[in-house]
Amino acid sequence: MRYIRLILFVLVVLVVMAIPLALVLARTYFLSPTAQPVKAQPIQFPHQVHVQAIGLDCTYCHRNATTSAQATLPALELCMQCHKIIPSQGRPELEKLVAAFQQNQPILWNKVHQLPDHTHFVHSVHLSFGFQCSTCHGDVGAMGKPGVKQVRDLRMGDCITCHQQNGARTDCSVCHY
């Protein structure tokens, strides 16, 4: 009984120290982009069907990847080039697409690959140096119904490591401006 106050004190200190530690750990876990669940999309777009079954190239739909900073999502007109002859009756996801096209409404996709704030990434430069889309985006062609998942960290440490390995510039102003 002599040491009960000391033991209590140590326990309280440990609990108090554990709270911020747990917070920090939880924060790193929840902020890690690869640990996030698959984002819900307005249409469950299966990349698998388009890439593996039909054999489309990434740049068939993401047309500006080789020429500009943004890879860009295709306009509905591009989807409808094929889908106007593909029957959509009884297929709810396709019905959503046709309905959006007929009502002249864009589809508000949710952005999957989020870069940190105040950062600029240019697709065309990376592709012109021979990097494959899958280097950063993973095997999107094998990703099916629920949607695309981010497979790479894509935070500053990830970018810098790759830049150093490939002899690219690591000056702040290359990405932050």
Add this chain to the structure above:
Amino acid sequence: MPRWGMVIDLDRCIGCGACVVACQAENNVPINTEDVYHQRRAIAWIRLERYWEGEFPNVKARYIPVPCMQCTNAPCEPVCPVYATYHTTEGINMQVYNRCIGTRYCSINCHWHVRFFNFWEPKWPDSLKNQLNPDVTVRSRGVMEKCNFCVHRIVKAEQKAKVEGRALRTDEVTTACAQACPTNAIVFGDLDDPNSAVSQLLAQAEREHRVYRLLEDLGTEPNVYYLKKVDVEATATAAEAH
């Protein structure tokens, strides 16, 4: 590796303010209201200073556009506790918004008052929301910002040159202020390239003894050069007085 610099010919400057507007539009600089000016919190990466010279009947307006001087020994850089302001290898004094924690030491240490603090979230009227430049970050509340010689244009041109497998051409890049200047008073380019417009302009003006830099005696080696006004009347009056 280029060394970016700017030459501002005050003999050509007519004080129209096109550079200020161009910069404001290019770099997503918020619109300053009258209140903001009274609080001395206006943000203008390049500003036009106006001076009156002479007595009433013979009064003359003098204009000096003042962007960031991009000092080689910049006084703003060593005071930053988080290295948010640093010098690129191309001689530009950059501000990294992610790092900035808003101590404002740099703006206190800048003798030209060309660093600006975002005291509030930037606001634009609804009619201007769609004109924001996607190449430039919109700075949030609590960070410093400053002229960076339109570094997004430089980066874009360098990336284009890289993709095409060539070096940057002479005078391929220009800043928004230089592009907008109707009298070509502002010229931007590579100071190390003898064929660039800035180098040639400097070499010529050097022979005419017109080159100076703002607060040059502080020894910070600014990279913005001014060419002084050629005032024929003043020279004539001075000659008469002698």
